[in-house]
């Protein structure tokens with residue numbers, strides 16, 4: 001049978017849960033229900049083991065010495081770059097720079113590219129849906145370089161107003177920096193369309209894939225973006241890991257972000273020259289164990305299959321929305337459709353979001369309440385804070401049932 005005619009098998013979240021030691025944990029005697037995956041994901045034992053094994057058997061600095069341990073560390077760390085490159089369809093592993101997180105990746109572009117290439121009067125276009133990490137670095141450039149920051153709005157359902165793009169993009173636009181999947185509304189944006197529009201005027205495009213890479217198949221070559229950032233820790237990898245993908249030619253031309261050891265080729269007192277990619281942008285001793293752990297996270301995701309993960313999350317989010325829609329006292333935000341990752345933003349009328357989160361926590365259910373690092377978006381939605389439940393491959397409908405049961409209890413109590 002042809003491959004595309006085979007229906008995608010479902011993943012078994014109950015089997016997957018066995019890989020995650022944290023689910024043995026009880027919170028006040030109750031099983032942990034972890035619905036805060038948009039903040040960071042839990043980690044499978046295999047990835048914890050990879051880091052542990054690295055420290056027990058291989059630990060040494062990379063690119064420094066000829067001894068066996070240093071050589072092995074270097075190989076493992078470089079292999080992780082290659083795994084990430086393959087995972088996102090990059091043509092060359094040297095286009096992958098390991099960072100601490102998505103925020104640092106965006107700052108790398110703002111400092112390394114923006115500071116040196118943007119001039120007064122140039123424009124950077126972002127959207128009202130951005131996480132603070134894709135707003136504040138561009139504000140820094142606005143204030144330092146005199147560029148203009150333009151904002152693409154959303155419609156009432158929480159989708160980008162794409163018909164406004166032609167009005168906002170012009171010859172002055174030098175960069176479009178757009179969120180792929182919203183950490184607040186779950187909306188998956190048609191970034192391909194945005195990229196095509198930006199390319200018409202020769203603008204570069206940065207895709208903030210922090211909430212898409214862990215959940216949806218993403219291929220940078222097919223997308224044709226110039227930069228893409230993601231957080232390793234949201235895709236089962238260790239905390240303190242993230243990466244930047246950048247097109248080779250651009251990274252080669254850009255200025256370094258951090259200066260010092262390992263990012264140089266030669267140093268004299270008069271001047272220095274830069275190392276080859278990606279090391280030009282990885283100054284100092286990197287998070288070697290974390291980077292190797294990120295490679296192991298990619299292996300894990302590949303074993304499960306990101307398409308299966310997306311399918312599973314769509315089922316869980318669909319089920320949650322269906323269950324929660326039964327109650328008129330729950331206000332739900334975000335689009336109704338398949339263009340959505342596993343994020344549900346809501347409020348319970350008359351109850352403060354922190355109270356909702358507090359009562360859920362009493363029952364062992366971890367959600368986030370607050371502004372979700374997206375204050376302009378929250379304001380655009382007409383509120384300050386809300387509750388967010390965000391799902392991943394190990395969450396089950398049974399957990400959603402328990403969650404809904406507690407929400408009813410919240411309503412009863414208030």
Ligand SMILES: Cc1ncc(COP(=O)(O)O)c(C=O)c1O
Pocket residue numbers: 038039100101102103104131133134179181182183208210211230231242373
């Ligand atoms: C869409 C989006 N972009 C960027 C970030 C920042 O990620 P990090 O905290 O790894 O820097 C987040 C984190 O929640 C996010 O959701």
